[in-house]
Structure formats: C-alpha cells, structure tokens
Amino acid sequence: MLTxxxxxxxxGDALVVDEVSFEVRPGRLTGFVGAxxxxxxxxxxxxxxxxxxxxxxxxxxxxxxxxxxxxxFGYMPEERGLYPRMSLIDQLVFLARLHGLDKGSATDRxxxxxxxxxxxxxxxxxxxxxxxxxxxxxxxxxxxxxRPTALILDEPFSGLDPLAVDSMVDLLHDEVGPDVPVLFSSxxxxxxxxxxxxxxxxxxxxxxxxxxxxxxxxRGPVRYRVVVEDLSLLDTLPGAAVDSLDGDAAYVTMTSGxxxxxxxHLTAHTRVSEFHRHVEPLAxxxxxxxR
Amino acid sequence: MSTQPTTAWRIVAEREIRxxxxxxxxxxxxxxxxxxxWGGLVALDYFGDRDTTYDLGIVGVSSSAMSDxxxxxxxxxxxxTKEYDDRSDAEAAVTDGDLDAALVSADDDWTLVGNSAxxxxxxxxxxxxxxxxxxxxNAAAQDVDLEALNAGADVRVDLLDPEAExxxxxxxxxxxxxxxxxxxxxxxxMQIAQSVVAEKESRVVEILAAAISTxxxxxxxxxxxxxxxxxxxxILVGGGLxxxxxxxxxxLLAGVGPAMAWFIAFFALxxxxxxxxxxxxxALASRVQDVASTTMPLQMVLLGGYMxxxxxxxxxxxxxxxxxxxxxxxxxxxxxxxxxxxxxxLLSLALNVVxxxxxxRLGARIYDRNLMQxxxxxxxxxxxxxx
Numbered sequence: 174m175l176t177x178x179x180x181x182x183x184x185g186d187a188l189v190v191d192e193v194s195f196e197v198r199p200g201r202l203t204g205f206v207g208a209x210x211x212x213x214x215x216x217x218x219x220x221x222x223x224x225x226x227x228x229x230x231x232x233x234x235x236x237x238x239x240x241x242x243x244x245x246f247g248y249m250p251e252e253r254g255l256y257p258r259m260s261l262i263d264q265l266v267f268l269a270r271l272h273g274l275d276k277g278s279a280t281d282r283x284x285x286x287x288x289x290x291x292x293x294x295x296x297x298x299x300x301x302x303x304x305x306x307x308x309x310x311x312x313x314x315x316x317x318x319x320r321p322t323a324l325i326l327d328e329p330f331s332g333l334d335p336l337a338v339d340s341m342v343d344l345l346h347d348e349v350g351p352d353v354p355v356l357f358s359s360x361x362x363x364x365x366x367x368x369x370x371x372x373x374x375x376x377x378x379x380x381x382x383x384x385x386x387x388x389x390x391x392r393g394p395v396r397y398r399v400v401v402e403d404l405s406l407l408d409t410l411p412g413a414a415v416d417s418l419d420g421d422a423a424y425v426t427m428t429s430g431x432x433x434x435x436x437x438h439l440t441a442h443t444r445v446s447e448f449h450r451h452v453e454p455l456a457x458x459x460x461x462x463x464r
Numbered sequence: 465m466s467t468q469p470t471t472a473w474r475i476v477a478e479r480e481i482r483x484x485x486x487x488x489x490x491x492x493x494x495x496x497x498x499x500x501x502w503g504g505l506v507a508l509d510y511f512g513d514r515d516t517t518y519d520l521g522i523v524g525v526s527s528s529a530m531s532d533x534x535x536x537x538x539x540x541x542x543x544x545t546k547e548y549d550d551r552s553d554a555e556a557a558v559t560d561g562d563l564d565a566a567l568v569s570a571d572d573d574w575t576l577v578g579n580s581a582x583x584x585x586x587x588x589x590x591x592x593x594x595x596x597x598x599x600x601x602n603a604a605a606q607d608v609d610l611e612a613l614n615a616g617a618d619v620r621v622d623l624l625d626p627e628a629e630x631x632x633x634x635x636x637x638x639x640x641x642x643x644x645x646x647x648x649x650x651x652x653x654m655q656i657a658q659s660v661v662a663e664k665e666s667r668v669v670e671i672l673a674a675a676i677s678t679x680x681x682x683x684x685x686x687x688x689x690x691x692x693x694x695x696x697x698x699i700l701v702g703g704g705l706x707x708x709x710x711x712x713x714x715x716l717l718a719g720v721g722p723a724m725a726w727f728i729a730f731f732a733l734x735x736x737x738x739x740x741x742x743x744x745x746x747a748l749a750s751r752v753q754d755v756a757s758t759t760m761p762l763q764m765v766l767l768g769g770y771m772x773x774x775x776x777x778x779x780x781x782x783x784x785x786x787x788x789x790x791x792x793x794x795x796x797x798x799x800x801x802x803x804x805x806x807x808x809x810l811l812s813l814a815l816n817v818v819x820x821x822x823x824x825r826l827g828a829r830i831y832d833r834n835l836m837q838x839x840x841x842x843x844x845x846x847x848x849x850x851x
Contacts, residue, residue: 223673223836240677248674254667259483270475271675315671 476684740827
C-alpha cells in the first residue's frame, strides 16, 4: 500500500501541491484526476522521488519509503522520455540493467515485453522510427521492465485511440501482479470512470474527493429518470418530487416513498415508457467537487 | 543509497561509449584526427631531420683527403665527392647545379669554385681542413713543434643542452600537444554536455533518476567519456612515439618522449577536472541549442590554456604551468622543449589533482541541482544557489 500524507510542494511563494493525502491500495487501479495545473504531475514526481517535497511524506506499507523501495516502482513520466536514437531492445535492456538485472535476464525480460506488445520484430529499430502509439507502448514496457512493486503512470493513455487504450489496459492487467498498486493520472474522466477502482480528484493542489469509484457515483440522492404520457401526473407524486425536466424526461428524487410504489402509481394512471435509476456520471462529481 | 551503485555507473558509462561508436561523425572524426596528426609527424621528420648533403667536385685532390673536410663539417652534414680530370669539367658541373662547389688544387694553390656563393659551413670546413693540413706540413718542414705552435689557439665549444639542437621540431611537438589537448578535451567536453542535455531534452532523465542516483548517472557519463578521450589521446601520442621510433629519429624521441608520457597524465587530470563542469553546463541548458552558451566559460578556459601553451614564454609560461587546468595544457608542451625541474612537474600535477577534486565537487553540485529543471536555461549564479 502506498500512502501519501500531507505532501506539499511550493515553487517560490506558489503552493502547487497543498497537503495532499491519499492511498493507493494494492491490486487496485486508482485514477488521479484533475484539471491542468491541479498538481497531479508534481505529486507523482514527488512520489517517485525525482522532485523533493516541501513538506509531508510518502509511506510504503505504513513505513516511510526508502530510496530502494522507490526504485522498485515503475514510472511513466508525463513528458515521455527514452533515447530517441537507440534501438528498442538496447533501450529496454539498458533500463533493466540499471534496475539491477544481469545482462541475460534483462534481455529475456525485454524480449518478453516486446513480444507481448507486438513489437518484437521491430526490436532493432530506433525509437523515433516508431509511430507515436508504438512509442507509447515502449514507454509502458520501460515502466514494467523490472517487474515493479507499484506503478505510477502520468497520463499513460493520452494521445491513444480507444482501441489502443483497451489493448494497453489488457496488457497492464497481464503484466502487473495482483498486489501491485497502480496510480494513473488522466484528465479524461470517462476513461477513469470506466477503468478505475478508486478515484482521487485534485483541484488547486488539494484533494477534493477520494474514494471507490462506485461509491462516489452512488453518492447523493436516489434519482430516477421517468418518461410518461400524461405530464400532469408529475405535479403530485407519492413520496417523490421532480427535480428537473429534460425534454420528455423528468428526473425524480425519492423523498420518502419506495420506487416500486411510485412505479405502480404511475402505471395505474398513464402509459410509462421509461423508468430507471439514474446514476450521475463522474463528470458531475468532478464538477461539483471542483466548483 | 542505490541498490548497485558500482554497477549503475558502469552501465551508464558503457552506454555512453556504445552510443559514441554508433555515430558515424565520431568514428570518422577520430580517424581523420589520427591521420592528420600522424601524418604531421611523418612530415616533420621528413622535412625537419634530414642531413644536409654537399656535392663537392674535386680536381687534383685525393678523395681520402676529403674525409677531413667531412669531419670538419661535423654532425648533420654529409659530403659527397666526385673527382674530375680538369677544372673546366668541374666548373661546368657547378654551373649546371650538379655540384654545390668544386675544390681545385694545383701545387699549393687551392681554389673553391662556387656558382654565386658557397654555403658557409662547407666553405669554412674546406678552409680549416686545407689550412690545418698546410700548417702541419709547413711545421714539419720548418721543424716546428705543431702542438707548441697551436697551444692556446683552440676554442672549445661546450654545449649546455646538446640534445636541444632540434628545438624547432620540439617546439612543433609542444604546439601539437597543446592542440591535441585543446581539441580532444573540447570534443569530449562538448560531448558530455550534449549527452546531459539530450537526456534532459528527451526527458529520459526522469526515468533514469527514478531508477538510479543522479550521481551514478554523472560518474557514468564522466567515466565513459574520459575513457574515450584518454583512449584517443593514448592512440594519438603512442602512435606518434611509435612513428618516431620507426623512423629512427632517436634524438627527437629522447627529447619529447618523456613529455609525451607526462602529457597523458596531465591530460587525464585536466580532463577529469573539467568533466563534471561540462556535465553541469549540460544540466544548465534545457535544449541542445543552449549548450553553446552554457559551455562558453569552459571553452574559454581551454582556448586560454591552448594559447598560453602555444605562444607564452618566460615568466608567463613558468606561472601558467603551475595554474591548475591551464597548467595541464601548458606543462607537457613546455616539457617537450624546455628544461623543467622534477619538483615543478610534481607540483603542477599535485595542484591539478587538488583542482580536479574541487571542480568535480562543484560540477556535481550544479549538475544535481539543475538536472530536473527542464523548462528553461539557468544562469551559473542561480545554479549554485538552487536547492
């Protein structure tokens, strides 16, 4: 488990990250969301130890993290970085050896990942001869090269089409052990909503929302989307009230009654073409939180 | 700190070396440099160290008598004699340029025939040889003790530095050594700076810094480029010594050999002293284009050292050969043609060691603090203060 406690970073007088605290639990994909400039990248760089925090600490399994533990993490920085004029295989073997693998196992591991990412036949190509999508794959492979104990991925899916995102996620699932905590940042909420088990929303350098994605979505009043023929019926509802109208559809919040009773009431008096539970998308949570 | 600090820097150094050998410009630049400098030495030997040969025609003189003339000419001269039957034939040969001069003897009358002039070494050798023989003959005829007659008339020449005859060539070697120092440390210094900024520009530095300590990265870079630079210098200088030995230029070999050996030691120290600063200059830049300006002070130091080594003399030279970093360039050159006491060499070396330790620490400090600053160029003053 990766725990961040009261992490802060100031540049001069500007506080970019302000007492940020959250947890990344083992085996769970945690989404790190925020507008541009919210402090996501700064926080991740402090997690990786490439940037010194102004205050606060990072814990690994409850203890202050050591440099060695940090080096066992996999990292994909926001600004992609590998050697542009170095072949894929040399690149990955070099990084693997820096992480302490001997030459033989470094080569095996690099070949394994390249095969897995469908790039084995291009292993002797230079990185900058690859398409951007493939370069991104190599970047992920670089983060996975030493079988990391945790993964910190900064905008790993930016610039990828939806199919590429799905295949990348599948690869991550295959390559990442079941106990590895994964933190990834994104500004694409739908993506995070679809992929993540947990969610952290950062705004203005502070954590505004943190929790399991399902819980966050389920939070707030229980609402139903209702479409009926006779709209006058909506003026008086048993144990419920209309929040808002959207064309033919009405959004109804249950106040005291049961949804089943409400449905029975409606079907008794008019034709009901739609009646279902409405869950707010995370965008709503995000907007509320960052307002 | 890190899991395998020793192996990490070695892996970085290895990558650095392999990356260089992958560049065509590096390989060809090196080949060109070797050819030019070795070629220069061969040319130096060819043009500089040939004995002067005089072709002397003789008429009525036994060629055995001419061995005394050759002795009088001394080292560095060869006398080729050719007998002619009469004076006109010999004069014709002089006019045609086949002979440098002709010596004609009839009875006790000696004539040295030249075209427009006779080279003075040849003339004075002939004069003293003929005069010596005549005096000996006359002395015997007059029954005079020749030794008594010559007593007190001889001037002996004592050379304090007899090996320094070839001082011109040795100056040239000194100049060449300064130039090699300048060129090789410039090439590899810029290489270090560019390698650092390229890692910043491609952002790979962030991944590297997450994997190993920035110090390991720095040492690896310094080690890799020092090995390359030193290898290049050893090949250039060692090859030069081998060329002198092959050409049989033993005098020059003895004169500049030790200087060339010292050169390698001084080069290693001088290069390492600046290596961390080159890295620092790379870390201050954020794009490859910035390197030209962030490395400017270092380029100036090298250029200054080179100029001192090539053109300074007297007390300036004595002082410059003790001021660290400059001295690393100046001293070996000076050793090639000047008499330098051992203590001067050792002091200069020791001062360079001290400077290397201090400058590497300074360079490493600037490097560490600025490596992660990727958005813009940073000034030196700000760099040292940064946390």
